Amino acid sequence: MDIIKVSSRSRSPAVAGAIAGVMRERGRAEVQAIGAGAVNQAVKAVAIARGYLTLDGIDAICIPAFTTVEIEGKERTAIKLTVEPR
Amino acid sequence: MDIIKVSSRSRSPAVAGAIAGVMRERGRAEVQAIGAGAVNQAVKAVAIARGYLTLDGIDAICIPAFTTVEIEGKERTAIKLTVEPR
Numbered sequence: 001m002d003i004i005k006v007s008s009r010s011r012s013p014a015v016a017g018a019i020a021g022v023m024r025e026r027g028r029a030e031v032q033a034i035g036a037g038a039v040n041q042a043v044k045a046v047a048i049a050r051g052y053l054t055l056d057g058i059d060a061i062c063i064p065a066f067t068t069v070e071i072e073g074k075e076r077t078a079i080k081l082t083v084e085p086r
Numbered sequence: 087m088d089i090i091k092v093s094s095r096s097r098s099p100a101v102a103g104a105i106a107g108v109m110r111e112r113g114r115a116e117v118q119a120i121g122a123g124a125v126n127q128a129v130k131a132v133a134i135a136r137g138y139l140t141l142d143g144i145d146a147i148c149i150p151a152f153t154t155v156e157i158e159g160k161e162r163t164a165i166k167l168t169v170e171p172r
Contacts, residue, residue, distance in 0.1 A: 035126075039129055040122035050150070
């Protein structure tokens with residue numbers, strides 16, 4: 001599954017649209033963020049996406065977890081938010 | 087229900103312990119954070135709390151939402167994370 005990567009400069013309504021689109025198509029979405037600014041945008045996006053998905057009768061919940069990603073040869077700790085129907 | 091308030095200086099393992107304790111006692115917990123640093127600590131705390139609660143057979147999920155709080159007479163937008171069993 002494609003991972004929705006969020007940065008601190010991502011617009012949360014745009015990310016929310018992506019989350020809602022993937023949820024409708026595939027039933028779940030994965031969002032990845034590194035750093036406080038990115039995690040904040042990602043969480044706001046999930047809150048907004050929940051509103052979009054409620055209109056489709058989907059009660060979306062979110063499962064946060066730590067994950068390790070490699071960026072330019074260095075390991076970084078990222079937050080992964082898995083969005084699923086309840 | 088008491089709300090667990092998280093700041094950017096909160097230690098996420100300590101917040102995780104509080105979340106797990108409230109979950110065990112009351113079956114759900116509410117976490118509130120204002121600003122990117124605080125939201126980041128709150129999300130990390132939920133990820134850690136999930137690990138604690140798995141040991142108790144609880145599959146904890148999280149529902150992010152916007153909320154408005156008044157601080158020193160001014161309205162601020164906060165993120166509320168409701169933690170519940172799946």
